[in-house]
Amino acid sequence: MSNCKVDLQSVITGLSKLKKKALKSQTEMLRPFGLTSRHAGYIMALSDGRGMTMKALSETLCVDPANTTRVIAYLDEMGYVSNDCQKDGCRKFNVFLTDKGKLVADEMKKSVACHSLEIMDPLTLDEKLTFVKLLFKMAMDNDEE
Template structure:
């Protein structure tokens, strides 16, 4: 692969956008003491209160040990409460605390603000096309994962 081809790789652009988004979210979430890697768990727990860690790991396609570490950090920070799962006593059900609920609106506002930064000067039809193309890329990216299972 030539150097010019590498510079124009779509994956490279996506990686740059991902790192920039992490920096932006980290800065916005500083008052709460969590980072861009924590927000994913917090948002999914808020939408699925009572979910157990195993289901959260499956939903996010993330290793259960990583979920356990992230949930522990959020629980130690006062954002999440863990309760023994009545259906599986080896697992915990997850709920947001009052502090966790208070963080969600600022987190969502941060995502909206970041989208405004990214999508400035796009026409509606361009956005529609971009969303469709990105959705197809995600589908393509996940299809080898499905085949490997």
């Protein structure tokens, strides 16, 4: 264990505040579509158009498969996603955004870009680049756990 002088609680508190701001912004943006921040990760994960299996979505978003099943069922019911299952009861299929879902994804991307600018406004360009680099480094280093 290293001799760490960083106040971990302050780091956690700061990240929690950033997350709360981001979730509030997402929820407000998604409300007119009948969606919440709970649905945001799924829409963004599917926004590249390649489609994903339920298992891949769960792994990508680090969520329980049962949660993925519930969220995708709701998004399907609302017309935001579809799948390539050709027969009843198929166990493995890819989920895709519908045109309606792609519109939401586009709006989310605009909102995220705008909100990111607001959150990062106090930082210099070098600080912004360093911040993003450090977040990815910390996230990737902890992915094996």
